[in-house]
Amino acid sequence: MHEITERLARAALPHVPFDGWSQDTFRAACADAGVDESLARVHCPRGAVDLAVAAHRLGDAELRQRLAAADLTGMRFRDRVVHAIMLRLDAAGDREVVRRASAMFALPHHAAEGAAALWQSADTIWTALGDRSDDFNWYSKRAILSGVYGSAVLYWLGDDSPDLSATRDFVERRIADVMAIEETKAKLRQNPLTRPLMEIQARLSACIKAPQSGTSA
Known part of the structure; x- marks a missing residue:
């Protein structure tokens, strides 16, 4: 992310609760960051939409730092x-700020950006936790976790429980559901009757992903 975009995104945050991710917020961010609006448009041609995407990326970057510093030793993988x-x-x-972004990304013409942001967060989590899959699982893990994280955000927005305990319980239930699916897939790979089908699926998925080797979502 360009330094100017980051400055603008951070400058926009105090204005979003009052004006949303709007043109007013974009102009206020330019003023607060000391960036001429014409230059800001070079880096954020869609104005506040690009700032909202940048703010989400800042959250992912902070997550990477927190996970790198966290001691996850002794945690079950699902707990991680x-x-x-x-x-x-x-x-x-x-x-x-998140509520305003969620409302904006729910609009049809911004839905793709919202889905991409959730995918990026899921990819950040899996990568930070050491995922090395290179077959269909690479896609399915991120697609499933995107759904889990998206639903967790909506639950979190309305959670007033102490220490967000209700949100944690909600996330734990969703992850338990995901782990149950993964256990079922593992059993299918071990079953001599279904193993050939799973192997074919893995080879086809590897062929699909091969052209994208070395890139990230």
């Missing part, structure tokens, strides 16, 4: 995923 999601929610900051 839950912990990562809770850290990402905390890194999101002001809930009203």
Whole structure:
């Protein structure tokens, strides 16, 4: 992310609860960051939409730092995923800022950006936790976790429980559901009747992903 974009995104955050991710917020961010609006448009041609995307990326960057510094020794893998999601929610900051972004990304013409942001957060979590899959699992893990994180955000926005305990319980239930699916897939790979089908699926998925080797979502 360019330094100017980061400055603008950070400068926009105090204005979002009052004006949303709007043109007014974009102009206020330019003024507060000391960036001429014409230059800001070079880096953020869509104005506040690009600032909202940049703010989300800042949250992912903070998550990477927190996970790198966290001691996950002794945690079950599912607990590491839950912990990562809770850290990402905390890194999101002001809930009203996130609420405004969620409303914007729910609009049809911004839905693709919203989906991409969730995917990026899921990819950040899996990568930070050491995922090395290179077949269909690479896609399925991120797609499933995108859904889990997206639902967790919506739950978190309305959670007034002490220490967000209700949100943690919600995330733990969703991750338990995901782990049950993964256990079923593992059994299918071990079953001599279904193993050939799973192997074919893995080879096809590897062929699909091969051209994208070395890139990230």
